Amino acid sequence: MKRLLVFLFIAVLALAGCVQTKTEVEGSKDDSKGKGKKAIEVLGMAASEEDMNIVRDQLVKNGFDVKLNIQPDYGSFSAQKEAGNYDLALSSWTTVTGNPDYAVRGLFKTGGDYSTVSDSKLDALIEEASTLTGDEAAAKYKELEQLLVFDQAYIAPLYISNKYQGIYSELVNPKTVHLPKSRAQVWESIEFNDSSKNATEPLILHQTISSLTSLDPIKGNDGSINTLNTNMYVRLVNLTDTDDVVSDGSLSYNHAIAEGNQEYYFILRDDINFSAVKDGAAVDTGELVSAEDVVFSLNRAKDPKSVPDHRTYSLHENIEKVEIVSDLAELQKKKVAGSDQSVFDALSQHLPASVTQLAKDKGTVNNAAGAYQVVKITTPTPFPQVLNYLAHQSGGIVSEKQVTSINTYDVASYNPDKDIAYGDQTTVTEGTATYNNHLYASGPYILVKKNDYEAQFVKNPAYRVGSEYEPKIAKINVRFIADIDSALSALRNGEIHILQSVPETKLDIVKSDSKLTLHTADSNAVSYLLMNTSGRAVSDSADLRKAILYSINQDEFISYYQGNKKPAVSTVSPLVNTGLKLEADSAKVKEYLKASND
Template sequence: MKKKLISTAVLLGTLALSACDVTTEDEAATGNSNSDQEAVQIDLLGAAADEKDLNILRDQLTRNGFEVNVNQQPDYASYRAQRDAGNFDISVASWTTVTGNPDYAVRSLFTSDGDSRVIAPDSEVDELINQAATENESEYVDTYSEMENVIVTENAYAVGLYNSLKAQAFNKELINPDTVNLYKSRAFAWDTVQFNDTSLNSSEPLILTQTESDLTSLDPIKGNDGSINQLNTNMYVRLVNLTEDDTVTSEASLSYNHAIAEGNSDYYFILRDDINFASVEDGQAVDTGERVGADDVEFSLERASDPESVPDHRTYSLHEYIDDVTVVEDMSELEEATVAGENTSIKEALEAGLDTPINSLVTDKTQSDSSAGNYQVVKLTTTEPFPQVLNYLAHQSAGIVSKEQVESVNTYDIENFDINTDIPYGDQRAVTEGDTYDNHLYASGPYIMIAKNDYEATFQKNPAYMPDSENAAQIENVTVRFIGDMDSALSALRSGEVHLLYGLEETQYEVVEGEDSLELQTGPSNAVEYLIINTTNEESKTAQSEDLRKAILYSINQDDFIQSYDGQKNKAFTPVSPLVDTGNELEADADLVQDHLANYLEQSAE
């Protein structure tokens, strides 16, 4: 894709300044006391959704002596193409810690082998992240604080701009407010939602929205972005879930219970026997008759942790601490192993609250029968003590897929995989209406995607997902409309075209509160908008100069962002800020900017 650079002059005519109290470019130019110093050109990259942030950054940098070229891409896909190609000096990005644990906030982004790495490899960063992963909450605060200082203060690789609230709005005249949950980290779960008139649950679709229509992959390990997180969360069951406040729970998961053994390296899960995979036949969700069992868990988690299991594996770093996944056969193992920090056996912990205690362990999933006390138990062993592993198992990338079905679809040779001719499991081409439609999905969760087009995706309830329990999906059909513009999505909510808007922007709160038919839910989130300073492209000037990076760093004034969003943002130093109070905070400093710029220009002239 050709790089699109918008000059500052053109930008003033085409981009509306979103915050009236932020200095304009003309004001910045005339007010710059260092205007006699040579202006340094900086390429700033972002997507159309980042327009306000791009405006603010442009003006902050301009008044500190930079000449800013803004490359605003129309959508996320084209933005990522530019970013992946390294066509930027600085780039606006976002990260949401959807697992609720700080390791997720940093591992993919900042480790040398991270699957979403945005900084140059740094062994000190790697060491600190790996150290914190083995520590408990009382120990890891100092470690994460040190890691932040290495990334931000010492090297200026990246820096947080702000932490957002989480919000959603829905039509309370149609939807029962008591059935709508607002999760801090977890993507929105559809299965609890009900209409006020429950007779509509089986006849009317629940209509939701999301911005992205181009889906990365419906194979849970091949994507970790806004295009599929919510969709895969609702299509694949996991060993554990997260509650609204990020507590790990077995509720509504594949496990009746889970337990951590002494030493924090062995994790046990006793599996439910009332979930079958769903498939699609003649445009309808059907029960395949295949139970979701221990062999599927073993297969799913082993491929999740293996970077070579599929081409373009995007989530393996989340699961690299998984060393082994096995089906427990020996009852004495459960009786002799004890729960970490307790004088309780693993067997007793797994039996808590069960109608029938464990009478036998079975390896064949078809022989599992909880009413008779015949259960499957899975043991996951980590490479080293890693208490945060449970949060990763709650992530959509740990969704359980059908071993039999995935192996039957993925018959390609990995080394010679050709995206133009090979259609792997979860490829959106298999569910897109038209010549490529050949729906091969097997869903273990409460819903399965029936089909999609450029306008929407349709889902139907899995008829074999905990059918006789309170965890069964309440609404039969769900439609997800693809609406790229949030203002348009809000208009659709107000007009009744959609029923629930997930991920509402702060500037839209007042509009929702002014509508009698709508209800607004808000709460804290783990979402952070941050700035990447390009160090991964060794040829970039920012990679070659620490002084230039620090001049950019100290140009950023987070108060401008908070003010422009009506005070509905919080400061953030890195993506870990909403999860760990390290005490670190960025302070804009114009004098430091000029010192570092002078050093950079002097070095460039040599």
């Protein structure tokens, strides 16, 4: 999430031949430096051919010779991208944490999880902006956008998307279905119109990707697992539908930021146990989701070497220390940032009983008797955006006992062909040799099993029992349908019950169907062209990149989507209004093309 974290790369048809090596690509990098038309290759997947056609036409009109390279799926796209077979990749990013640092750190900082950019000035601006709030933050993000887009043209923005959700309201109560701006779909609140069906009928949801990166929340940050892991693992805080950070529906009753914005406190609840799967059903393990598990989970989340192929460590690299607080006096002495209230008083609001002691370990926790656990997170510099990262699916709390019992391999010599890691999809996939569900879920649902058709979840029997956050529906099936038109047809037929992303070009179909309800919300999803920074003419020439930048006319995209898109400048655009704007300019295109030839 963002949502799903997520890249979506698009383009149009290329020969499905062998992938060139990176060396071969670099060897031919000068083939577009002549005085004639500039040859530009655009890479991506087939999912958004319409966008790629518009990009092609705009570039051709401005004097480029465009080669469109479409790949049928993400795997083949990734192989082409890794080989360097592109000048531009049509990309999409959704800031599922609701904070602007997430919109840039992993994408554009040197060494970021998905970054192909290495620019020390940009790195410095990312770090500076992350520590600021309000007008100061907006000013710094304006500097960042100026460098990223207009000075260096590392990306060319296309548009901001809205969110459109289709609900089969003949069966599902649309009032119980959330459509958050950033957070992944909230499962526990959903109910059928006939509540008697909640315990017996499965809710059928939709997902395009059937191959799951990992069910370990720190090992993936993409559309295959973002929603699934968000609903399988509880976090210290949550995002509301409009991106406010709250404790509601999380592992904490309350949280507080101490003076100086470097210390963050969380008082934990004791009404959530880990669930496991036994004989195809979810069972209560009797194991409390505790402060010890929080410390273990966040320490491994911030450590790039804690697991092989760690995809989310950069989100948590600003956590310096995670610890359990044992001294009540510390909470009483500390003041809340910008307030005269003590941290103790801030954490003590609306608890089941007044705090009389801090439990030394999970075995002595008893909220009803006043014994609570408190976790403290320290950052090396003021970094208020740390809370948004804790709301991300990678901040999900796992069982220290279970994960350490599974991950017995040596990380440095990990071999996926023989080593079984916690969360490997093969352990829940029917028919695989390693099928042996070892998951422990701290969230409202747990994955029982999957195949190429769907993934089956059941409610955690030890999650917030008797509260408003206890899951309403007992069984949820996530149906895998790659083609969005087929998914929409399935929604209309009641074969799936919620379509989380209705295409803008299909809104009238949903509106006109009496069995369906359409929900609409703002989103943090931005589509943009990513420039290749290694081995191509665009890699070497900022002038050539700027010529591409000023060829892009966002109004044409907005018109094609019947006004259901918004202008963008960067991935920060839905979060911070910097006042910058990209306008197509053919005169500038000619100027920069000429400069790139000189």
